[in-house]
Amino acid sequence: MQIAAWNFNVSSCVFTGIKEENLRRDFNIPKETNISIIVGFGYPANKLLGKKRRKPLSEIAFLETYGKPFDASSS
Numbered sequence: 001m002q003i004a005a006w007n008f009n010v011s012s013c014v015f016t017g018i019k020e021e022n023l024r025r026d027f028n029i030p031k032e033t034n035i036s037i038i039v040g041f042g043y044p045a046n047k048l049l050g051k052k053r054r055k056p057l058s059e060i061a062f063l064e065t066y067g068k069p070f071d072a073s074s075s
């Protein structure tokens, strides 16, 4: 979802630092539903410039078993 959103100039961010009771109240989330993480989406207030220096996906993501690099080109 995050990558798809980016193609429409919508940025996003995952976060866990929430006020759980407020979130439940505002979005009517039942007690039985565990809130583990929020993925927020929105239009950036400022123009996003530059490029992040990120590790290659194959260094941080594994497929099927831990340590077996995820190779996006083979899937």
Ligand SMILES: Cc1cc2nc3c(=O)[nH]c(=O)nc-3n(C[C@H](O)[C@H](O)[C@H](O)COP(=O)(O)O)c2cc1C
Pocket (backbone or CB within 6 Å): 013, 014, 015, 016, 017, 018, 037, 052
């Ligand atoms: C599990 C998880 C929880 C996070 N929770 C928060 C949070 O509560 N508040 C926050 O500012 N950033 C939080 N972050 C970090 C941001 O979502 C984000 O990863 C960081 O700002 C780097 O953004 P970038 O990947 O676009 O560079 C969290 C990241 C992860 C992976």
